[in-house]
Amino acid sequence: xxxxxxxxxxxxxxxxxxxxxxxxxxxxxxxxxxxxxxxxxxxxxxxxxxxxxxxxxxxxxxxxxxxxxxxxxxxxxxxxxxxxxxxxxxxxxxxxxxxxxxxxxxxxxxxxxxxxxxxxxxxxxxxxxxxxxxxxxxxxxxxxxxxxxxxxxxxxxxxxxxxxxxxxxxxxxxxxxxxxxxxxxxxxxxxxxxxxxxxxxxxxxxxxxxxxxxxxxxxxxxxxxxxxxxxxxxxxxxxxxxxxxxxxxxxxxxxxxxxxxxxxxxxxxxxxxxxxxxxxxxxxxxxxxxxxxxxxxxxxxxxxxxxxxxxxxxxxxxxxxxxxxxxxxxxxxxxxxxxxxxxxxxxxxxxxxxxxxxxxxxxxxxxxxxxxxxxxxxxxxxxxxxxxxxxxxxxxxxxxxxxxxxxxxxxxxxxxxxxxxxx
Numbered sequence: 001x002x003x004x005x006x007x008x009x010x011x012x013x014x015x016x017x018x019x020x021x022x023x024x025x026x027x028x029x030x031x032x033x034x035x036x037x038x039x040x041x042x043x044x045x046x047x048x049x050x051x052x053x054x055x056x057x058x059x060x061x062x063x064x065x066x067x068x069x070x071x072x073x074x075x076x077x078x079x080x081x082x083x084x085x086x087x088x089x090x091x092x093x094x095x096x097x098x099x100x101x102x103x104x105x106x107x108x109x110x111x112x113x114x115x116x117x118x119x120x121x122x123x124x125x126x127x128x129x130x131x132x133x134x135x136x137x138x139x140x141x142x143x144x145x146x147x148x149x150x151x152x153x154x155x156x157x158x159x160x161x162x163x164x165x166x167x168x169x170x171x172x173x174x175x176x177x178x179x180x181x182x183x184x185x186x187x188x189x190x191x192x193x194x195x196x197x198x199x200x201x202x203x204x205x206x207x208x209x210x211x212x213x214x215x216x217x218x219x220x221x222x223x224x225x226x227x228x229x230x231x232x233x234x235x236x237x238x239x240x241x242x243x244x245x246x247x248x249x250x251x252x253x254x255x256x257x258x259x260x261x262x263x264x265x266x267x268x269x270x271x272x273x274x275x276x277x278x279x280x281x282x283x284x285x286x287x288x289x290x291x292x293x294x295x296x297x298x299x300x301x302x303x304x305x306x307x308x309x310x311x312x313x314x315x316x317x318x319x320x321x322x323x324x325x326x327x328x329x330x331x332x333x334x335x336x337x338x339x340x341x342x343x344x345x346x347x348x349x350x351x352x353x354x355x356x357x358x359x360x361x362x363x364x365x366x367x368x369x370x371x372x373x374x375x376x377x378x379x380x381x382x383x384x385x386x387x388x389x390x391x392x393x394x395x396x397x398x399x400x401x402x403x404x405x406x407x408x409x410x411x412x413x414x415x416x417x418x419x420x421x422x423x
Contacts, residue, residue: 001140001342002067005099006076006091007052007059010113013090015304019285020080023053024254025126029134031079035060036136038075039068048138050131050145052106054123055168055196055252055284055303056113059106061099063140069093100335103144104328107152109161110321113303114310116162119199121152143338151331158327159320169200171309172280172301173207176248179278179299183207190214191239191251191259193221196282200250205229213246215239217253240264244271252282260288262295269297280306358390 008018023031032049039047048063062072073093077084094102102111107124109116128145131137137145156162173183180186188209190197193216205212212231215238216222222233234242236259243249243264253259260279265288269277279300281288286302293300366383370376395418398410 001063001065001339002096003061003063003099003140003144003339004067004069004072004093004095005059005061005102006069006073006093007057008087008091009057009059009111010304010307012092015284015286015302016290017082017086017090018056018058020082021053021058021076022284023051023058025130028053028127028130032131032134032136034079035072035075039071048141049136050127050141052124052127054120055282057106061103061141061144063138063144067095069095096339097332097336100144100147101328101332103148104151104331107148108155108324108328109152110155110324110328113307114167115321117167118156118162119167119195121149122195125149140339140342144335147331147335151328154327154331155324159323161320161324167199167203168196168282168303168306168310169203171306172200172250172282173203174309175280175299175301175306176204176278177207179276180247183209185210186247187211187245188213188248188250189243189246190225191236191249191287192216192253192283193218193225194252194254196252197250198225200252200280200282201225201229201231204248204250209248240267243268246277247275248278248280250280250282251287253287255283255287256285258286258289260292262289262291265292265295265298269295355391358387362386362390 008021010018028051031051035049035051036047046064047068050061052059052061060072060076062068073088073091074084076091077087080087105111107121109118109120112120124145128137128142131141176186177183183204184207186209188204188211190201190204190213193214197214201212201214212226212229213234214222214226214231215234215236216225217236219233219235222235226233239260243260244267249260251260265277265279274297276297276299279288279292279298281300281302284303288300292298362383365386366379369379369382395414399407399414401407402410
């Protein structure tokens with residue numbers, strides 16, 4: 001069995017390209033079905049697959065008897081509507097121990113924009129549950145991810161890799177504090193009601209802004225989140241007409257197209273008499289049209305723009321990285337040992353089936369002899385002799401076949417298998 005992975009992330013691809021390969025959680029199941037059915041007819045049920053899609057990365061993990069990196073690569077390029085050459089220039093491909101090491105590093109927060117951040121672990125667990133629900137996860141990938149989670153837990157327990165990490169939400173608050181003298185005088189709007197917005201709202205609420213509002217496509221979900229922060233909820237459709245009311249806008253939805261356009265922001269600025277607006281677009285693909293950034297009095301940051309802020313303090317955690325890598329290396333070796341043993345499973349199954357067949361044949365013969373009135377001791381003797389002869393027949397035949405060199409090699413193997421002394 002082989003494992004392979006391919007993907008693109010915040011270090012290899014620009015935001016807009018990553019946006020073409022972003023899959024919402026409810027898209028994972030049909031997307032996995034599309035990937036698995038793209039393999040040769042009759043072959044795809046044997047291909048295990050999982051997709052991890054976050055703001056900073058999209059990665060595909062697969063397992064099968066044979067590595068099919070080129071095919072998987074072509075499928076991903078087609079799904080994103082880009083030329084394979086363009087995707088290849090921004091993507092990475094990994095197989096077996098490299099794929100395992102990468103998965104372990106991702107789960108442990110070593111491959112994140114924020115070194116040691118914990119959110120990716122929850123996102124990986126969501127992706128694994130989605131793959132399992134879709135029936136795309138087999139024993140190999142299940143082992144890979146469960147071991148990833150175990151390694152991540154050990155890394156966080158045994159090292160200080162997550163100490164002093166600055167989340168994307170905390171970075172947004174820090175930047176907003178540089179623009180506005182007192183965040184308590186600001187009105188904050190959050191667009192969306194997912195996990196990232198929940199995190200951002202928690203950080204901003206700690207600064208006690210004048211007001212908090214949640215705009216969401218589903219009003220009920222928006223109201224539920226807004227109630228936690230003493231805020232109001234509004235429909236997404238009301239956003240353009242109310243945009244001018246807010247000093248800070250943080251957006252992160254699963255929309256495939258921008259929901260805050262240049263025209264709406266221009267009208268909002270005019271109504272505000274060009275009082276500055278701080279905007280954070282945490283979505284991939286973008287929620288806010290990129291042209292908005294060129295407007296005066298607009299301070300727009302994307303997930304990539306926040307990179308420099310979140311890297312602060314990273315030097316303090318570099319000492320823990322070496323410790324984490326040792327834990328990860330041990331995890332990789334253990335997984336590869338398990339994967340290597342999986343290759344002998346079919347042979348073990350065949351051996352067990354053959355032994356059962358021999359046993360059944362000798363049991364049938366023994367019952368017939370007993371039915372004829374043969375002595376029990378004689379029947380047992382005949383049955384044990386029959387089983388022994390069946391088991392030894394192949395080895396004896398091999399000892400008499402081939403040239404002298406092959407017979408010598410066979411003799412050593414048979415000695416090792418059959419003449420072991422009990423310790």
